[in-house]
Amino acid sequence: MGTENVLRNLQLVDGRIMDISIQDGIITAITPPGQVEGETELDCSGLYVSSGWIDLHVHAVPELNPYGDDIDEIGVKQGVTTLVDAGSRGADRIGDLYTASLKADTQLFALLNISRIGLERTDELSQLEWIDLAKAREAAASYPEFIVGLKARISQSVVKDSGIQPLLLARTLSEETKLPLMVHIGSAPPSISEVLELLQPGDVITHYLNGKSNNLFHEDGTPLQGLLDAIARGVHLDVGHGTASFSFRVAEQAKTAGIALNTISTDIYRGNRLNGPVYSISNVLTKFLYLGYSLEEVIRAVTSSAAAWLGKPELGQIRVGHQANLTMFALKKGEKQLKDSEGDIRVAQYYIEAKGVFTNGSLITS
Structure with missing residues (x-):
């Protein structure tokens, strides 16, 4: 068996905080924090997760x-x-x-x-x-x-x-x-x-x-x-x-x-x-x-x-038994200047920032 990876304290877009366990690239558990252990653990506090x-x-x-x-x-x-x-x-x-x-x-x-x-x-x-x-x-x-x-x-x-x-x-x-x-x-x-x-x-x-x-x-x-x-x-x-x-x-x-x-x-x-x-x-x-x-x-x-x-x-789901196909991202508070194709500029007060993916059995950080 391969190494069990646990991504801890990830927030789903519906607000729930979860740990996601992954072994050999497959999701083996999605649980509330602290219920499973793994050989490799990564604290993802403050990050959101979605399907890739x-x-x-x-x-x-x-x-x-x-x-x-x-x-x-x-x-x-x-x-x-x-x-x-x-x-x-x-x-x-x-x-x-x-x-x-x-x-x-x-x-x-x-x-x-x-x-x-x-x-x-x-x-x-x-x-x-x-x-x-x-x-x-x-x-x-x-x-x-x-x-x-x-x-x-x-x-x-x-x-x-x-x-x-x-x-x-x-x-x-x-x-x-x-x-x-x-x-x-x-x-x-x-x-x-x-x-x-x-x-x-x-x-x-x-x-x-x-x-x-x-x-x-x-x-x-x-x-x-x-x-x-x-x-x-x-x-x-x-x-x-x-x-x-x-x-x-x-x-x-x-x-x-x-x-x-x-x-x-x-x-x-x-x-x-x-x-x-x-x-x-x-x-x-x-x-x-x-x-x-x-x-x-x-x-x-x-x-x-x-x-x-x-x-x-299946690419749009996070489910036990499926390949781990995940995107981790942050929602940050702060002014962000945004420009459209017409040159119109707006200023956002919150912005999204990609932090990494878990795909093909490994974590790749942005």
């Missing part, structure tokens, strides 16, 4: 520019145990990303870019011949456990003169592969109403809180009817903060309108990690605390809600 954070929208291919970064740099080093690369690779090189994922401490899944070239260029849907449905189907069949969906970046700078046609092709590919679509929204054309009409249950709108003119809210802050219809039929909303896709003003409109918070993701890559406005997943989560969401709601958006969309609910 899941970031549903990142760019984890370091050699790509501008949208690239190292898997573990935006994964376990940030308190994230599971990443979903959102379309960095298409069918041409998805195998390279799969191979890289096997060497990382962070669990990585991928959304296959419907353009076979992926983000080798940032106008990857401007030429329809780059959307090779046969090659994409072959890629999806070759990596069924790794590829969890399809990615289509449907904004003017990406599609150029192709209009809505790439999304129509993506819809066809989704139906053929039974994989959901994550659709990036941004500047028109195509218009947001054209995009919304094509989305089906389980599909994802990422960047739903962007402040561009082609967004999901009227000028008075009320949601478009097309957004309400999409939500009603089961379309999933994902933050995808990124460099240009999160507005405090729009986020406040969404909250006022009662639009449910589904998943919080970063759309992180080297540039917006080092230079902002993303910096880290902790920074993005803090923005939603500032907006008035509870700690429980914020953490749910990177744990159980993301795990449910992935079809892997």
Whole structure:
């Protein structure tokens, strides 16, 4: 038998204080403090614990520019145990990303870019011949456990003169592969109403809180009817903060309108990690605390809600008999300056700080 590790005095987001015992990477007990002993004990007083954070929208291919970064740099080093690369690779090189994922401490899944070239260029849907449905189907069949969906970046700078046609092709590919679509929204054309009409249950709108003119809210802050219809039929909303896709003003409109918070993701890559406005997943989560969401709601958006969309609910649970997949974090009191993608600055009085993860049988500190 391996060493029994006990993480002592961890606080769950519901306020309970617990010890968590782990042996050979498996959770063996979750008890009130002091009821179990271990060969190795770590006092975690003052820290919260949740199931491992899941970031549903990142760019984890370091050699790509501008949208690239190292898997573990935006994964376990940030308190994230599971990443979903959102379309960095298409069918041409998805195998390279799969191979890289096997060497990382962070669990990585991928959304296959419907353009076979992926983000080798940032106008990857401007030429329809780059959307090779046969090659994409072959890629999806070759990596069924790794590829969890399809990615289509449907904004003017990406599609150029192709209009809505790439999304129509993506819809066809989704139906053929039974994989959901994550659709990036941004500047028109195509218009947001054209995009919304094509989305089906389980599909994802990422960047739903962007402040561009082609967004999901009227000028008075009320949601478009097309957004309400999409939500009603089961379309999933994902933050995808990124460099240009999160507005405090729009986020406040969404909250006022009662639009449910589904998943919080970063759309992180080297540039917006080092230079902002993303910096880290902790920074993005803090923005939603500032907006008035509870700690429980914020953490749910990177744990159980993301795990449910992935079809892997066990990733969003802390349970005896399951693999230990944990994120430890602090909730600190103090002023924290927060900037959105529009340059709007707000000051939070509390902030979240990742402290480490327990994954793959070992503790990794942030």
